[in-house]
Amino acid sequence: MTYHFDELYPRKGTLSLKWDQNESLFGDPDVLPLWVADMDFRCPPAVIETVKQRAELGMYGYTIRTEEYLAAITSWFERRHNWKIQPEWLTDTPGVVPALSIAIQVLSEPGDPVIVQSPVYNPFYDVIRRNDRRIAENPLRLRDGRYEMDYEHLESLMREGAKLMLLCSPHNPGGRVWDRDELEKLGQLCEQYDVKIISDEIHCDLVLADKKHVPLASLSDSIAKLTVSCLAPSKTFNMPGLNSSFTCISNPEIKRLFDERIQTIAVGGVSFFGPPATIAAYNESEDWLEALLDYVRGNMNYAVSFIHEQLPMLRPIISEGTYLLWVDCRELGLSSTAIKQLMYREARIAFNEGSLYGEQGSGFLRVNLACPRALLSQALDQFKAAIDRI
Ligand SMILES: Cc1ncc(COP(=O)(O)O)c(C=O)c1O
Structure with missing residues (x-):
């Protein structure tokens, strides 16, 4: 099928955050x-058709997540990323940034340092500061036009007591798709110092280079047990306004705490359009x-x-x-x-x-x-x- 990416569709006057401000x-x-x-x-097209059909119903009631929805997610990650996810590890979230904030609340205490690798997606700073945690910066190193992690400095932050890290993978901005060995090295340090990782992998499907995205939690069971993976079809398929995103947490204790927090702040529901659009995206697009x-x-x-x-x-x-x-x-x-x-x-x-x-x-x-x-x-x-x- 041919797609018309060259065509400019007017977005002014559509309440667009990008075009109407x-x-x-x-x-x-x-x-x-x-x-x-x-x-x-x-x-x-499959996403547009699905949303149209949903809109045609004319009754925009409370919505459930189905097995088909969970299977669409698990089979996508297995097919595209060689990562076997169990459906019971998944929790729906109202957005990836809300998931980052909730995970910070669950995995740290006020005043705690949280590691970020700067320059990084700006809400990383906001979710740390707004939760009264401290930013522990591990600046990336720009070498020969390419960003690298500074493992020595990272280790020093962990040695000084940082127990939580926000990872952006692939990295925004800077566009690094972290290599397996880079992530393994990071994972080893996290295991050594018992550091939990909130891994924002919202850009995981958008790989331009001739390489593959490696989900952090797919490296090993022990690294998975330290990881909250934050995922969504929203960047991949241009549907961030449908509020469809989810976390994958294989550590039952962290999953329990995360889900309890979701219940406490009462943001557990899915949007009317989210699950059907996600199925259309992952299964047909x-x-x-x-x-x-x-x-x-x-x-x-x-x-x-x-x-x-x-x-x-x-x-x-x-x-x-x-x-x-x-x-x-x-x-x-x-x-x-x-x-x-x-x-x-x-x-x-x-x-x-x-x-x-x-x-x-x-x-x-x-x-x-x-x-x-x-x-x-x-x-x-x-x-x-x-x-x-x-
Ligand atoms: C790294 C990263 N995380 C999260 C988001 C936004 O996620 P959401 O809209 O689901 O909160 C973006 C959007 O640009 C992003 O680049």
């Missing part, structure tokens, strides 16, 4: 928004995903070549995964405020400004590549023209 966020209704991580592509990945790879190659040829003072960090491109703009020598001014006022585009992801992100920009190539190309042209005028 230009005026309030950037002071200009015509800014091109290539920031927040949702895609400007229509969902797989694999070819759409392959086509999407090809298109995003094309966009990444386009953007990287453009930057190399037209903006040689910028350095793109090649994304192995996610549909986000992290670009080192430090040579421009601009402050965060100045780079925002350059984007919003001069170029009339909105990429994400890097300091949002922590101090190490200063001077970087994050570009959302999941849009029609014409839009990406226009945004890059406008960015270049603005830089040329500096």
Whole structure:
């Protein structure tokens, strides 16, 4: 089947977080928004059809999760990631970020340090701070244009008493798809120091490089026992507004505590559209995903070549995964405020400004590549023209 990723569907006036806030966020209704991580592509046909049929029912009542739903999830992870999940390890969550927050509450106490590897997806900081925990930063090292974990510093944080880590795998921003041996090394340290890991694998299906995502909990039973895996079809199939996400926890004690917490704050239900759309996504949309990945790879190659040829003072960090491109703009020598001014006022585009992801992100920009190539190309042209005028 052919999919039309080149087609630009207007999203203005659809209550879109990305397209309907230009005026309030950037002071200009015509800014091109290539920031927040949702895609400007229509969902797989099977998902659209399923949601339409659900909508046709006209009664949007409380909804249950079925065995078919659980089987769709378990067979997807077995098929795509070679990871055998038992249905009883799964808990539905209202979103991945809520799951991170709940897992922090269950696995740590106020005041405790929680390890993050910066620069990292900004809500990681929020969920730690808002739960009155402390951030224990293990900055990633940028070596030859590629991020690596700093195991020595990581071990020192664990030796000093950190008992919980938030892992972003694949990593947002920076686009690393962590290798098996990197994760094994991380897992060994966690086992040695009895550190629990909340592993945010929301981008697990979005691998661009010729490699495979390795679910942390698939490494061994003992590492699985330390891990809360946070998963969703939302990034993969562009359905974050359907609030369909789940955790996978094979440690019965952690699972019990997590589920109790879900009950306590009463967020255990599933959305009306979530489970049927998840079934349609996981069971019927694999070819759409392959086509999407090809298109995003094309966009990444386009953007990287453009930057190399037209903006040689910028350095793109090649994304192995996610549909986000992290670009080192430090040579421009601009402050965060100045780079925002350059984007919003001069170029009339909105990429994400890097300091949002922590101090190490200063001077970087994050570009959302999941849009029609014409839009990406226009945004890059406008960015270049603005830089040329500096
Ligand atoms: C690493 C990561 N985790 C979580 C989310 C959002 O998850 P949710 O919308 O399910 O809370 C995103 C969205 O960009 C993300 O990049």
